[in-house]
Amino acid sequence: MRDIANKYAFVIILIIVSLFSFGLQAKDNKFVLVIDAGHGGKDPGAIGARIKEKNINLGIALKLGALIQANHPDVKVVYTRKKDVFVELQERAAIANRVKADLFISIHTNSAGSKSAYGTETYTLGLARTEENLRVAKRENSVILLEDDFSTRYEGFDPRSTESYIMFEFLQDKHMEQSINFASLIQTQFKRSAGRIDRGVRQAGFLVLRNTGMPSVLIEVGYISNAAEERFLGSEDGQRKMAKSIFNAFCNYKSDFDRKMGRAVVTRNILPGGKGTSKVIAKADKPSIQDVQVESAAPEQKIENVVSSDEGQLVYKIQFMTSPSKYGANSSYYKGLHPVSCYKEGGLYKYTYGESTSKAEIQKKLPGVRKLFKDAFIVTFRNGKKVK
Template identity: 50%
Template sequence: MKMKKSIIYTITTIVSFWFATIGCTPTFGKDFVLVLDAGHGGHDPGAIGNFSREKNINLNIILKVGHLVEQNCNDVKVIYTRKTDVFIPLNQRTEIANNANADLFISVHTNSAPAKAARGTETFSLGLSRSSANLEVAKRENSVILMEDDYKQRYAGFNPNSSESYIMFEFIQDKHMEQSVSLATLIQKQYRSSIGRPDRGVHQDIFLVLKTSAMPSVLTEVGFISNPEEEQYLNTEEGTDALAKSIFNAFQQYKLKHDVRRSKIRVPLRPENETESEVKQSYTVANSEKPDTTKKIVKKEIEVKETKEERGSTPPKEANLIFKIQIISSGKKLKSNDPRFKSLDPVDSYIESGIYKYTYGASENYNEVLRTKRNIAAQFKDAFIIAFKNGEKININAAIAEFKKNRK
């Protein structure tokens, strides 16, 4: 196992170096679609500093990010929500991304605070935060909808300045949370390590511009326009160049992971004497827990053929192979009585890439877990089956193949 990990690490390092030398990695099957969003615009100036406006800083950085991508990544299609000083409603920004079947959405903003000493960068993904400071950032960015004439109808009565309005999102489940957090983390790391910007961390909160996006998405705050020193920096070529390069570098790293995942797509081979009804055909990404349903990947779940006597039986104990149903992912630890579990008991959890992942049901019999998943499908539409061997998560296709082998 250690040797295998070492080989994988070595190969990944070599590939990463090679890709870094030639630019972006090739996307398998189609162009990678990146949507870049410059916050605010037109009659919405955003935060206002001593001599500058947020909308102009955001646009300047976004255009530079886009230029870097267009110059270095031939396989990436860049779409801008705006390239000039115009006002675009929040819901239209995500509509642009959704209609383009985008793979990634990055929104750039500039922060502001009553205290002029506040400084640094922070990046958000969609989620619900208990932090009052994060909520204030979300309120400020969401308040742009008040400039839209029909915002009450368009956003179903949502009041961006009312804390109560955010309660409706208490049980939000973002299927792209892990990828969004991963990108946010890469961006913050670039800010910190490449250009020495103060790191205020990766956070989650309810941003309307992210809420309806059908792909991984982040909102990054590049600095505080309310801080005189940072405002100066945000209005220099050197500052905006450095920030744009940091975002671009993070995008390259993210896309490398994306392409590696896609390159590992495998369709399990079927022996000649085996019919399709006898084996579950699961088209999933190797070492990944589920396919992206927005990309219309077909996933069939067919029980492994068994007799009435075998139904409910399990493979030999020495297999140490366990199937579970993943029902929820969360950026924070949830209490055992959390309403999101909908009275399921017992619920187990594990941590992967800093994300808490909660599971229900555990059995060495894949068919038993599959039947349980179908029973809870109405409550958990996005639930999917995962597998562990000797306590380590493994590819589901390999697990099913082993389950079948153990039954012979």
């Protein structure tokens, strides 16, 4: 009898423990934002005449986080650091992956040999196509030289060697479009809200962005090597303006995200310390890609292989790849898929395979394409225009 009672007690404890751990694992419905203040501790980042990069980054990061926490009750803010401490580069990305972040913002301050360089840049992950962008990635990635055994941990990646960056050419980043979209919103706000010089949305091979599994951007808030900009970024007022600009961009991005997810947009309309009338959500600006590598001359959403027959009928295709670059008909990037067509949207080239007015027929082809491109999905067109 005693034995049976013990068994029951054991089973009950087991149930309680598993319910508890399930509760811990289940992600609540909050949008998770990771704010990464670059550098810290023994790593000062770029050094100005009066202030160090690590302090500017942290100041803006904390102000941004506070604004978001005060205005978005449905957003959980996670910092990679809240103090002046050293955090390894891999760990910053790992934190974002562990908390299953929806968005990752890394905040940095730029520096250049020329004291006249001035202005803001927002980077997404990609291959740097200019020396200038590559230089920024090299400088930011070089923090791993302060980590023990960096060569093994980063698989032989040498942040100083140009050859190491070739791997970014073959990168498939399924979050590229969202990252570029968010980066554009940030640059627009830097110009509009903070009155900064907009040096555009750019791409380069940043290690911290390579390892994050969500839309991610790396912001260079300005040049510490420029006396006027150093003064601005070192001031409370300057940091507040930069944080507010990123906050506005976040509000735009988040309301778009909520709409796509079919969620109600949750925002408080009053800023802390505001007069009660200021509206948090700035009018969503149409993101403009200013990077020179991304041509945007062609009208958006016009597909190049226009389906001339089947007027008004729905046409289904499989989209398997997105890139800021235009590739030829027989590019090896398609992994043997042929024929491939391409349309342009939001400044990016989107590559599709297959074409049919029968959705079932395209659905049959999807598993085969997914073996090559695991994130492939079906897109629908009518009269050559993508149907949302």
